[in-house]
Every structure is written in structure tokens, then in C-alpha cells.
Amino acid sequence: MTTGVGPAPDPRSRVDGLGWVSRAVFPDDRVGLTVAGAPPAGHQAVARYAVVPSIARARFLVPLGAPRAGAASLLAYNALRPPKVRALRAVLGGLARFGRVGLAPFPTLTVSVPAGVPAAELLLSERLSADLGATPLLAAFGVRPPDPNGKPTLQLFTADGRPRGYAKIGWNDATRALVSAEAAALRALREVVGVADHPTPPRLLTETSWAGQVVAVIEPLPPAVRGVPVDDPPRIAALLAVARRGGPAGTPRPLADSTFLRRLADQAGRAAATEPAGARAVAAVSALARRHGDTRVEFGHWHGDWVPWNLGWHAGRLVAWDWEHSGPDVPVGFDLAHDAFQRALVLRGEPAAAAAVAVDGYLSRHGERLGLDAAQRRLVADAYLVEMWLRTWRLADAGAGWNAALHPALLDVIEKRHSG
Numbered sequence: 001m002t003t004g005v006g007p008a009p010d011p012r013s014r015v016d017g018l019g020w021v022s023r024a025v026f027p028d029d030r031v032g033l034t035v036a037g038a039p040p041a042g043h044q045a046v047a048r049y050a051v052v053p054s055i056a057r058a059r060f061l062v063p064l065g066a067p068r069a070g071a072a073s074l075l076a077y078n079a080l081r082p083p084k085v086r087a088l089r090a091v092l093g094g095l096a097r098f099g100r101v102g103l104a105p106f107p108t109l110t111v112s113v114p115a116g117v118p119a120a121e122l123l124l125s126e127r128l129s130a131d132l133g134a135t136p137l138l139a140a141f142g143v144r145p146p147d148p149n150g151k152p153t154l155q156l157f158t159a160d161g162r163p164r165g166y167a168k169i170g171w172n173d174a175t176r177a178l179v180s181a182e183a184a185a186l187r188a189l190r191e192v193v194g195v196a197d198h199p200t201p202p203r204l205l206t207e208t209s210w211a212g213q214v215v216a217v218i219e220p221l222p223p224a225v226r227g228v229p230v231d232d233p234p235r236i237a238a239l240l241a242v243a244r245r246g247g248p249a250g251t252p253r254p255l256a257d258s259t260f261l262r263r264l265a266d267q268a269g270r271a272a273a274t275e276p277a278g279a280r281a282v283a284a285v286s287a288l289a290r291r292h293g294d295t296r297v298e299f300g301h302w303h304g305d306w307v308p309w310n311l312g313w314h315a316g317r318l319v320a321w322d323w324e325h326s327g328p329d330v331p332v333g334f335d336l337a338h339d340a341f342q343r344a345l346v347l348r349g350e351p352a353a354a355a356a357v358a359v360d361g362y363l364s365r366h367g368e369r370l371g372l373d374a375a376q377r378r379l380v381a382d383a384y385l386v387e388m389w390l391r392t393w394r395l396a397d398a399g400a401g402w403n404a405a406l407h408p409a410l411l412d413v414i415e416k417r418h419s420g
Contacts, residue, residue, distance in 0.1 A: 073140030
């Protein structure tokens with residue numbers, strides 16, 4: 001709530017989530033950000049946001065000046081959110097319909113630019129409005145705790161509340177790589193739209209560089225999309241369609257002769273050059289080759305983060321989003337393994353060792369429907385766990401920091417499996 005004690009410092013100076021997000025969204029020092037005060041001398045205000053619920057506990061920045069857009073920023077896709085979050089957003093969305101009056105109890109953040117300087121030169125939302133057809137757009141964004149692996153996201157709406165796009169901002173090496181990877185994946189997936197059983201991906205609207213950042217704007221999900229229940233069984237036909245891009249099954253090839261294994265070895269070698277634990281990864285790849293090198297397996301694409309919270313249903317078709325870890329030439333079955341691993345790790349809060357056991361169980365129950373025999377299922381599980389540790393290293397090496405749930409615990413799990 002507003003305290004009435006005078007203007008607050010520029011939020012970009014803060015070390016919390018509001019500071020992290022505002023630095024990413026407003027990186028140019030010429031942009032003025034003031035809370036409970038007038039813009040700097042010589043500046044003109046170009047946007048105002050309600051900071052909900054307070055500066056110290058900011059969770060949302062809701063645009064002011066267009067009540068329908070403000071309400072839409074809180075209510076869009078509410079059906080995909082957990083019940084408590086859905087209820088809170090419903091209340092706030094109702095307040096936002098009354099514009100500045102409804103959100104008056106919350107502090108106001110004013111965004112300003114120097115007089116005479118075009119806003120499109122300094123503000124990402126203005127730049128994207130031009131890129132997407134010159135229709136004025138209002139931006140809203142959520143505020144999360146600082147996360148070197150997180151990507152601030154601008155929700156872009158027209159003044160009448162129609163969602164226009166979601167702009168993901170890659171602001172460090174790790175997140176720039178993820179945003180670029182998702183943009184590349186969505187461009188490639190244009191050819192599979194409408195293919196039987198393949199989940200519908202959102203379209204990439206535009207990709208741009210901005211103030212040292214990489215920004216990808218992705219089309220909104222269909223308004224009526226509904227989430228997949230977290231206890232739903234795996235969608236085997238969809239997994240195969242993703243792996244094969246809607247085409248026929250590939251010819252199984254020995255792991256030892258695969259570009260996949262060579263990539264693992266290359267990445268493990270680079271990890272060993274920068275990280276003490278990297279030598280353990282090199283040993284893990286060597287053990288994987290010894291144990292499964294002669295096993296033939298089909299290789300294909302994967303979504304890379306196939307989990308219930310990245311899936312939904314619309315008009316009788318499966319919808320999948322967040323393709324930033326997608327890639328080609330992995331053993332078919334990786335998405336099934338990832339689904340099991342993340343359900344255990346994230347939903348049930350289990351340690352890496354238990355999550356690895358969950359992978360084995362899921363592959364045992366469902367792997368045959370992917371065409372995997374017992375030896376291939378063991379290969380997929382062991383290779384997936386090595387791939388996951390290398391992903392963890394790639395993110396850490398790019399500045400995202402280590403995932404404490406996976407490092408060094410996942411290396412311990414891998415070594416125990418190979419010694420068994």
C-alpha cells in the first residue's frame with residue numbers, strides 16, 4: 001500500500017524480484033521509473049502501472065489507463081493456474097476493471113522518457129507494438145524472485161483487452177540461449193501444424209534483439225485452453241509424433257555410432273575444463289557407452305520439457321508450449337523419461353534418486369508402447385539422466401547457477417547406476 005512518505009527510489013536499484021524484473025524490462029538508464037512521485041525533470045510520462053500488492057512484496061505490475069487491458073492481464077488463462085492463484089487473480093481482475101480507481105490502494109509506478117525522445121527508442125513494449133503491426137499495446141508482467149534461469153515475460157494486450165503476444169526476455173547467457181532455442185524450435189514446428197497426434201505449438205510472432213537482450217514474442221494460447229490434469233497418463237501417440245515430427249519411425253542405430261553420444265562426450269569434456277565435477281560427467285558418458293554402446297535405439301526430436309504444466313487441451317487437440325529445451329537426435333523416449341522425472345522432483349518434492357527410480361518405473365509401464373524393449377528402456381533412462389546433468393551444467397556455466405536439487409545429487413545417482 002502507498003505510505004505517503006514521499007517518492008520511493010528507482011525500483012531498478014532493488015535486489016528483490018521487482019528490481020530484477022524492472023532492470024530487465026527497462027534496461028536503458030534514460031528511462032525514468034518513479035513510485036509515488038512525479039517523473040524526473042524534463043521527462044514525460046508514457047505508462048503507469050499498479051504495483052500489486054506493494055513495493056516490498058510486488059507480484060504483478062498491472063497497466064493503468066485501459067481498464068479492460070488491466071483486467072485481462074490478470075484474468076487471461078486463469079483456468080491454467082492453481083486454485084489459490086486463480087482466486088487471487090479473479091479478485092484483482094475485478095478491481096482492475098474499474099481502472100485506476102479500482103487499483104488506487106496500490107502504489108503507482110510511473111514510466112517516463114526524456115521529452116523529445118521517441119518512446120519506441122527506449123521501451124521494449126513500444127518497439128514490439130511497431131513490430132506486431134503498429135497497434136498500440138499495453139504491457140503487463142509478473143514479478144518473481146530473482147532467478148538467473150528465469151525469463152521476465154511481457155504480456156502484451158490491446159486497449160480493449162485482447163491478448164496480442166507474450167514476449168520472453170533473455171537477459172543473460174543462459175536465458176538468451178533458451179529464448180533463441182525456443183524461437184528456432186517454433187519456426188521449425190510450423191511444418192507440423194495439423195499433423196495427426198502432434199500437439200499444437202504456439203506460433204512465433206517475432207524475434208528481436210533489444211539492449212543486449214534476445215526477445216521472442218509468442219502468440220497467445222487459445223482463450224479456451226484448459227490444462228492437462230497432473231495425474232493424466234502419458235500421451236504416447238503425441239510423444240511419438242513429436243519424436244518423429246509426424247513422420248514414420250526411424251531406423252534404430254547403435255548408441256556407440258550416434259551423434260547423440262558424441263555430443264554428450266563433447267559437452268562433458270567442456271564441462272571438465274570449467275567445472276571440477278565435469279570429470280565425473282566424462283566418466284559417466286564413458287560408462288554409458290560401455291554399458292549400452294551396442295544397443296540399437298531410434299533417435300528423434302523431443303519437446304525437452306514435457307510435463308503436465310506445459311500441456312493443455314483446446315478444441316479436442318493437445319496443445320504444448322515452452323519449447324525452449326527442444327532439440328533433435330535424442331533417443332526416442334526422452335520426453336517420457338522427463339515427464340516421470342519432473343513429476344517426482346517438482347510435483348512430489350522427491351530427491352533426484354527417487355526421481356530416477358520414477359523414470360525406470362514409467363519406462364517399464366509405458367516404454368513398450370514407444371517400441372522400446374528392456375535393453376532400450378535401460379539405455380533411455382541412463383542416457384536421459386546424463387543429459388539432464390549436462391543441461392544443469394550448461395545453465396550453470398551460462399550464468400544461471402546450479403540447480404541444488406540436481407547437483408551433485410544427480411551425478412551420485414548416475415555413478416551408482418553404472419556401478420550396479
